[in-house]
Amino acid sequence: MTPGRALEALLCALVEPACAVCHGLNDQPLASAVCAECWQRVELFDPLAQRAADMPPLLDALVSAGPHRGTLRRLVRCLKYDRRRSVARPLARLMAEAGHALLASADVVVPVPSHWWRRFRRGFNQTEELARHLGRPWACLLRRPGARIPQVHLRGVARRSNVQGAFALDVRACQRWQRHRERPVSAHDSLLDGMRVLLVDDVATTGATLGACAEVLRAAGAISVSALTAARADLGRRPAPPQPRHQEPAVRR
Ligand SMILES: [Zn+2]
Structure with a gap:
C-alpha cells in the first residue's frame, strides 16, 4: 500500500x-x-450528436460534456457553490474528452470571467479552474467590469439583456499574451488578430453569456470563437442522448 x-x-x-x-x-x-x-x-453527450444542437449566435461551435442534470449538475454546484476545487480537474478531463477537436485547433483557451467581487467571495473563478486543467495554453483575456444579476436568476430575453456590455477585453492581458506568440502582431493589427479562441464556462444555458463574450473577442480580431462547457441545460432541446460512463476519470488533485 x-x-x-x-x-x-x-x-x-x-x-x-x-x-x-x-x-x-x-x-x-x-x-x-x-x-x-x-x-x-455522470451522463455524457454523444460527441457527434452535439453538432446538431442549436448554436448560440456568434459562436462557431459549442460542445458540452453532458446534460446539466443529475450527478453532473451536482458536480458543477460542488465546484461553483461549495468551493470544492478538487472537482475541477476531473470535470475538465470530461470536457477535454468531449471537446478534444476544439482544444486542438484553439490558439488560446479563455475562461468566462466573473466579477472581481464574486471571485473574491468564492476565492477563485471556477472557469479558470476548469481552463487550467484542459491541457492547452489559456489566458484571462476578458474581464467583467460591472456586477450584474447572476444569470441563474434570469430567463430568456432577460438573460441576454443582462449580459449586453457586461464583458470587455483585458487589454493588458492581451498584450502580455501577444508577447508569448511566435508571430508578433504589428501596431496596425487588432489585439486578437487572426486568433482562434475557445471560451470555457461551467454551464451553457441560453448561450447569452457566451455570445456576449464572443462579440467582444470578434471585435478584437478573433477569426473563430467556439465554446466548451462542462454542462448544458437542455431547455427543451434534444442535444443528444446521454451515454453511460464506463471509465472513471483521473481524480488526483
Ligand atoms: Zn458519491
Missing part, C-alpha cells in the same frame, strides 16, 4: 469523509471531494 492510500485508509477509519455529491463514504478523500461511484454515474 502506498503512503497516500495508507493515509486515506486512516482518514476513512477516523473521520469517515463524506462524498460531496451522494454524502456516502468517500474512500479517496485525498484525490477528490467526490467518490468514484458518483464519477461513474
Whole structure:
C-alpha cells in the first residue's frame, strides 16, 4: 500500500469523509471531494450528436460534456457553490474528452470571467479552474467590469439583456499574451488578430453569456470563437442522448 492510500485508509477509519455529491463514504478523500461511484454515474453527450444542437449566435461551435442534470449538475454546484476545487480537474478531463477537436485547433483557451467581487467571495473563478486543467495554453483575456444579476436568476430575453456590455477585453492581458506568440502582431493589427479562441464556462444555458463574450473577442480580431462547457441545460432541446460512463476519470488533485 502506498503512503497516500495508507493515509486515506486512516482518514476513512477516523473521520469517515463524506462524498460531496451522494454524502456516502468517500474512500479517496485525498484525490477528490467526490467518490468514484458518483464519477461513474455522470451522463455524457454523444460527441457527434452535439453538432446538431442549436448554436448560440456568434459562436462557431459549442460542445458540452453532458446534460446539466443529475450527478453532473451536482458536480458543477460542488465546484461553483461549495468551493470544492478538487472537482475541477476531473470535470475538465470530461470536457477535454468531449471537446478534444476544439482544444486542438484553439490558439488560446479563455475562461468566462466573473466579477472581481464574486471571485473574491468564492476565492477563485471556477472557469479558470476548469481552463487550467484542459491541457492547452489559456489566458484571462476578458474581464467583467460591472456586477450584474447572476444569470441563474434570469430567463430568456432577460438573460441576454443582462449580459449586453457586461464583458470587455483585458487589454493588458492581451498584450502580455501577444508577447508569448511566435508571430508578433504589428501596431496596425487588432489585439486578437487572426486568433482562434475557445471560451470555457461551467454551464451553457441560453448561450447569452457566451455570445456576449464572443462579440467582444470578434471585435478584437478573433477569426473563430467556439465554446466548451462542462454542462448544458437542455431547455427543451434534444442535444443528444446521454451515454453511460464506463471509465472513471483521473481524480488526483
Ligand atoms: Zn458519491
